[in-house]
Amino acid sequence: MRESNKLIIVGSPNVGKSVLFNALSGSYATVSNYPGTTVEVLRGKAVIGAIEWDIVDTPGLYSFYPISEEERVARQILVNERSDVVIHVVDAKNLEQLVPLTLQLLEAELPTLLVLNIMDEAEKAGVRIDAAALAEQLGIPVVPAVATTGKGVAELRTAISCYAAPKATSRNLLEYPEPIEKVLDEITALLAPMQSAHISRRALGLLLLKDDAEIMEMIRHSVPEAFGRIMAVVETLWKSLPEPIEYRIAVRQKQEACRLVSLAVASETRPSGFREVLSRLMMNPLTGFPIMLCVLYLGLYKFVGEFGAGTVVNFLEGTVFEGYINPFLINIFTRIIPWAPLRGLFVGEFGMLTLGLRYAVALILPLVTFFFLVFAIIEDTGYLPRLAMLIDRTFKKIGLSGRAVIPMVLGLGCATMATMVTRTLPTKRERVIATLLLALAVPCSAQLGVILALLAGRPRAMLIWAGLVGLVFLLVGYLAARILPGRQASFYIEVPPLRMPKLSNVLMKTYTRVAWYFREVLPLFLLASALIWLGQLTGLFDLLIALLRKPVALIGLPQEAARIFLFGFFRRDYGAAGLYDLNKHGALNGIQLVVACVALTLFLPCIAQLLMNVKERGWKTGAAISVFILFFSFLVAYGVNLVLIALGVSL
C-alpha cells in the first residue's frame, strides 16, 4: 500500500510556516523532538483535493548548508524523508535574501512550491511582486498569501492538489563556473549507486564541495567504495581555487536570486550614479582602505578623541565633578558619617560616588555618547555592510570571514556580548580565532574612547598604539589560522543602497545605545568601588596590587599603574578610567603612556568576558586563551618599552 502524500513546509524562522501548517491541517498536530536532538518538529494530517496528506512543519532554515541545530534538523528532514510537495514559505519583504533557498531546493530536485507570505506588509513597505513572472522564471507555482488572515490559503490548496514537478533540470536553472560544473559531473557519476537520499546527486555534490560534515558521513556509509575517489576530486578542486568554494557558490546563487527578483519585483529602488560609484569605491581595497582611514581619523580621532574627550570630558571631569560635585559630596558625607573607614565607601579615594559615579558620568558617559553617535552615522548611511565586504579580504587572510566583522564591531560596544555572537560564525576554527581576537585586541567603546582621549594630543603616540594593536590583531589571527585546523570560510552580505543619514534615526540609535550601555556600566562601577573599598579594609586589594607591581615595573610603568590592571580585569572601561586618572596626575611620560595603553588594550578581558569565553568555547580553550593573553600582553608591552627607550623616541 502506498503511503499518504507528504507535504513538507520549510522556510526561515518567523515567516508564517506554523500559521500555514495550522491553516492546512486544522488544529490536530503532534509535536515531538527530532531523534537525537532537542529540536521540536510538528506533524499533522490534512485532506487536500480529496487526498490525505501528511504535513511536516520544519524548524527555521535559511540555507541548505546549515549552521544551527534547528537548520540541521530541517535539512535532515528534506534529505531523509520522501516529499510529494515542499512548500517554501518566504517573507515577501525579504525576497532577495530568501530566494537563494528556493534555488537550493530546486537544485535538490525537490518538488517545490513557493509561498510569498506576509504580502500585506510587503505592500505597505512599497514592495510590489509579480508572482506570475516569478513563477515563470522559477518554473514552479508561486502563491502570494497572508497566512494570518487566510488570504491565499485556498489558492495554495489548489496549487498543492494540482502540483506537477518542474520539468527543467537543476542544471538549466543555475550553472556554476566551469571547474565547479566539471567536478559536479564527476561526483554525480560516482554517486550513481546511492539510493538512500531524497535529494539530487547534484545537490549532494554541492554540499560535499561546501565541506558539509553530515553529508560527507552519509556518503561514506552509502557508497564506501566510491568515497575515496569522490573526496580526492573534491580536495583537488578546493586546492585549485583561490577563494573558498562556498563563497563562489553563494555568489552565483545570490546573483541568480537578484536577477529573478529584479524581474519580478517592481519597487526595488536602485541608487543613483554617484552613490553607486561611491559604493564601489568603498568596497574596492585600493580606495576603500583610504576611505576607511579617513572615516576613522575624522570620526574617532578628531570627533571622539579631540572634541569629545578633550573638550567635553575635561569640562565634566575637571570643572563640574572635581570643582563642584565631589567637594559638595565630601562635605555632606563628612557631616553624616564621622567614621572615616565607612565614609570611604562613599567619598574616599575609591568611593562609590567620588570615583565610581565620576568615572561613569563624567568620563565614560560622554565618551560612549560621542562614539555611538559616530557609529550611528556610519550605520545609517549603509557604510557598515560595505566595511564588512572590504574587511572580508583582510579577514580571509587571517582565517576569518567578513561575517566575523559582526562580532568585531559589536566588540567595540561590549566584547562580552560580542563573544556570544561568535556562535553565529560557521566553523569552529573561526569561532575560536574570533574569540581570541576579541579578548586580545578589540577594545570596548569606553576603553577606546579613553585611549583616544589620552593620546589625542600626541599623534605619534596614537599611531604607535593603533599600529601595534592592529599588527597584533593581524599577526595573532594569521598565526592562529595557520595553527588551527580547518578550511577557510566564506562570506556574502546584502549591500543596501547608500543614503544620507537621517538626524532622527541617528539620535534615536545613539540614545538607545548610550542608555543601554550606561544602565549596564553605572551599577557595575558602583559595585567595583564597593569591592575595592572592601578589599582595602581586608588587605586583599593591597595583596593583589603587590603581586602586579613586579610585572608592571618590568614594562617600565610606575607602581601606581598596578591598580589599573586590577581595575581592568574587573571591567575594561573601569581600568581605562583608572589610566585616565593616573595620567591626569602626571604619573606617566609619553613612552609610559603608550606602553600602558598597549598593555591595557591587550590585557586579559574582564571577568564577564572571561566567563563567556569559557562558556562558549569550553574551559580548556577559554583557559588557554586567558593564559596566552596574560603573558602575551605583558611581553608585547615589555618589548614596546624596550624598543621605544632604545630608539630614544620622544612622545
Next chain:
Amino acid sequence: MKCALCGLMFDGKEGTSDCARCPLVKACRLIRCPKCGFETPAEPEWLRRIFGKSKEETNREIDR
C-alpha cells in the same frame, strides 16, 4: 525593524528569541538579527513618538 548590517526586515520579537539562553542579563534590551546576529538596542516607544514615527515609517525611511 531592519538589520543595519544584512538588511533583513524582522519583527523586534524575533530578535529576542535567544534571550532565554543568554547566560548574562535577561533584559539587556538588545535585539539580535535572527540571520546575521548583529545587535541593536531596542528603540523605546516614547522616543519614537517624540520623532513622530510609527514602526512602518521607520522601516520605509531605512529602505530608501
